[in-house]
Amino acid sequence: MEHLFLKILADEAQKGNKPSNTFKVVSINRVVVAISERFQVQCNVKHVENHLRIVKKTNGNLYAQFGPKVVLDGMIT
Template sequence: MEHVFLEILAEEAQKGNKPSNTFKTVSIKRVVEAISERFQVQCDAKHVENHLRTVKNQWQIICKIRGESGFGWDDNMKMITCVRATYDAAAMVIYVYIC
């Protein structure tokens, strides 16, 4: 479902249906129709808009982590990479922060 969502929005952005930081209503409707039809689920514009906010938040986190020293990006697997020591140090910082 996520792949269809992102694929359609990427196409809509290329068409110019994303004039600023949000998509035009026609783009959101296209996603709603495609997901509803392909996956036989009840989908509406609010679902798409909420998921778009989630994706944007996740992407901001990914960009922040990628900008930190010791982290990289595997473009084939579309994931953040690092050595174990870097991961352990980052996990410890997060653990101390939340505790």
């Protein structure tokens, strides 16, 4: 589930839907829809936003080093 979460956000960042240190609403909504459909669970915007905060906290050293960029599989996007 997290792999899908990160992949979608990385794709959204490449599309330019991450103008600053956060993602646009449309990007968060794409994650919600994809996770809900793929895993047949109820996912909402709050779940995605909370998990994004967790990812930022647990990967704080990468986040601090590269700023508001998405780091996925050693690749900076």
